[in-house]
Amino acid sequence: MIEEARKTDIKVKLRKFGLRPTRQRVALAGLLFAAGDRHVTAEGLHEEAERISFPISLATVYNTLNQFTEAGLLREVAVEGSKAYFDTNTSDHHHFFCEGDSSLMDIADDALRVIGIPAAPEGMSITRVDVIVRLAEFPPKICAEFLKD
Ligand SMILES: [Zn+2]
Numbered sequence: 001m002i003e004e005a006r007k008t009d010i011k012v013k014l015r016k017f018g019l020r021p022t023r024q025r026v027a028l029a030g031l032l033f034a035a036g037d038r039h040v041t042a043e044g045l046h047e048e049a050e051r052i053s054f055p056i057s058l059a060t061v062y063n064t065l066n067q068f069t070e071a072g073l074l075r076e077v078a079v080e081g082s083k084a085y086f087d088t089n090t091s092d093h094h095h096f097f098c099e100g101d102s103s104l105m106d107i108a109d110d111a112l113r114v115i116g117i118p119a120a121p122e123g124m125s126i127t128r129v130d131v132i133v134r135l136a137e138f139p140p141k142i143c144a145e146f147l148k149d
Pocket residue numbers: 039087089093094095105106
């Protein structure tokens with residue numbers, strides 16, 4: 001489980017984003033923000049919670065991820081209609097998506113430029129431009145090596 005000092009840091013962080021630090025939120029935030037930037041799905045995070053024997057339903061994991069996203073702690077990355085990815089890196093950035101193992105990886109800031117963005121229709125504004133560069137696994141081990149999270 002999470003050590004007390006980290007728990008306190010997590011609680012401070014949750015409060016800063018306007019979230020009450022419930023036991024479940026603290027546990028999931030502990031998994032999410034343990035080390036570096038990550039991309040997780042609700043299913044993946046649910047499995048991680050099971051591995052540390054923290055009892056939580058998949059529905060609660062989903063709800064918590066959505067609450068974290070609304071609060072600005074996470075950013076949702078839409079890759080495919082059926083699956084949502086949650087990114088602990090909330091800055092504007094683009095992604096590689098590996099079609100073989102459905103993993104997501106950040107593209108370095110200067111590696112991709114988007115030019116020729118159309119004007120938003122009247123009365124609307126562009127909030128963000130997300131680019132997903134899809135990768136096929138060939139040879140198979142390349143994706144697994146690069147896309148560790
Ligand atoms: Zn990312």
